[in-house]
Amino acid sequence: MKVLSVVGARPQFVKAFPVSRALRARGEEVLVHTGQHYDEELSDVFFTELGIPEPDYHLGVGSGSHATQTARVMERLDPVVVDEDPDALLVYGDTNSTVAAGLVGAKRDTAVVHVEAGLRSFDREMPEEVNRVVTDHVADLLLSPTEKGAENLAREGLADRTVVTGDVMYDALLWARDRVGDATTVLADNDLTPGEYVLATVHRAKNTDDPARLSAILDGLAGVSDPVVVPVHPRTETALREHDLWDRACDELRVIDPVGYLPFVRLLDGARRIATDSGGVQKEAFFLDTPCVTLREETEWVETVEAGWNELVGADADAITTALTRDWPLGEKPHPYGDGDAASVVAEAIDAYLQDGATPPTD
Ligand code: UD1
Ligand code: UDP
Incomplete structure (x- = not known):
């Protein structure tokens, strides 16, 4: 399988690092950095520290209004998707880079995979909430970190595209x-x-x-x-x-x-x-x-x-x-975010989806 992964902002480097390893163990990954974050301490430091491979493409979109940033990512990513012709386009989280890349994939009829699908604050004034809802609705495979996320997706009629994977940030944190x-x-x-x-x-x-x-x-x-x-x-x-x-x-x-x-x-x-x-x-x-x-x-x-x-x-x-x-009366902690192997579950789910086009059951 050939997956084109799109990252651009600090939290996406952390999320992508374990997933990138799992994807590369199974097939080919083409990595695109949109350039939404560009300061050394918001971007390069993560690539060095986490051993994330050099991006194959850097779109250099930089800062701007939501419209400018989103439009620049779309305009600059589109020819990359055409040239690379990946089996799937992978996006993370809820930034402007996420929604822009999701739209490009959907319009180029490339399978769009959303890691961290189903999260909702239910506050549409939050820019990230708009990005989450739009991305989930244009994506083909919705990889939710939690059961709660899967319930949110089911309420929006998206259950048949959903797989619960655990949270890839837990994998990163354990490392x-x-x-x-x-x-x-x-x-x-x-x-x-x-x-x-x-x-x-x-x-x-x-x-x-x-x-x-x-x-x-x-x-x-x-x-x-x-x-x-x-x-x-x-x-x-x-x-x-x-x-x-x-x-x-x-x-x-x-x-x-x-x-x-x-x-x-x-x-x-x-x-x-x-x-x-x-x-x-x-x-x-x-x-x-x-x-x-x-x-x-x-x-x-x-x-x-x-x-x-x-x-x-x-x-x-x-x-x-x-x-x-204050003192916090802290009790037993549940484990709603998986077992720390979410990245391999993500890679497996993408592979399975590409092989037979069906999402595995979410148990
Ligand atoms: C973005 C995401 C937010 C995420 C956060 C992670 C959107 C809408 N927001 O917010 O969901 O939680 O990243 O940190 O996508 N700037 C710099 N150097 C940089 C990057 C930004 O100086 O390398 C400054 C610029 O003045 C810029 C401002 O920070 O205008 C905001 O950057 P932007 O990427 O638009 O949004 P964030 O607030 O970082
Ligand atoms: N982080 C970091 N250095 C910092 C602040 C945050 O490495 O100075 C990491 C943090 O561990 C987490 C990610 O950045 O993995 C969170 O990013 P941020 O808070 O910018 O975005 P959000 O998660 O709110 O989208």
Whole structure:
């Protein structure tokens, strides 16, 4: 089988790394980087650290409005799909690169495979929710990380295209967890003691584009007595500067540049608590047994909340400080994200689909 995989933003490099290995063990993979993320610390560092093969194509789309970014990916990916003529086009998650590539595949009548299908926040104002819904509806094979995702797809009439695979981010995390010990000095470099700091990340449009929300999040984090380390996304740095909050953030929090995956996993593992609006980080906190405070009103990763390891606090300063400070009565953890072999299940499901065009049962 020949699979053309499309990645472009930080979380997609992490998701693609285990899948890429599994695909290459079975057949040919052509890797396309859209260039949605281009800073060294949001892109190249992951290829080096995770040993992801050099992309065969780099589309260089860069930043822009949603329309510009989506249109550029479509325009530049289309001739690649025609030239390569893959058996399947594989997309990950919910970014503009995902939806654009999904549309190109659908219009070129190439089998579109969506890894991380079925996730829903049920908030159509969230740009990623539009990307998820559109991608799922144009895709031919929907690979859902969870049973909950499969239920969402069934409600939208897509059950017959769905396979539950487990979460490929769990595979990536297990790989990293075994290596972080020797691979990074991030704690010492930032003068952090395990169990005595909070790790925070913020980058969602809803939080960065609204100065009132951004300022309330700052207040909530600054209310914690432990050091709060914040690897800052470039979008958030720009917003903090624009809203005159940058100096305050640097005074009250430990603001650092984004770090690579292994140092980030070390930071997650050593933190007393996590505060985040990231999708991936909520789950990584769960995998590493670190309680998570989510700076949103809803989440796609509902299992983490139901299990009592994640609390949704939105952008309410008092609620953020309280959740980061309180004792958490943590019980048994369920395992809704698979056994850490999702990447091979993904590769197998694609192979099976291409061989007989049928999706295997989702048990
Ligand atoms: C994108 C995804 C989001 C994902 C996030 C992962 C969409 C709609 N959003 O959000 O789902 O959670 O990636 O991090 O696809 N910038 C840089 N350097 C870079 C990349 C971006 O400085 O390498 C700055 C630019 O000012 C840019 C802004 O960040 O305008 C936003 O980048 P963009 O890729 O549009 O969206 P993200 O917020 O990164
Ligand atoms: N991540 C990282 N360095 C950082 C922040 C995040 O390696 O400084 C990783 C994190 O471990 C996770 C992924 O990036 O695997 C999450 O990306 P992000 O939060 O940007 O996107 P989302 O998951 O919200 O789409």
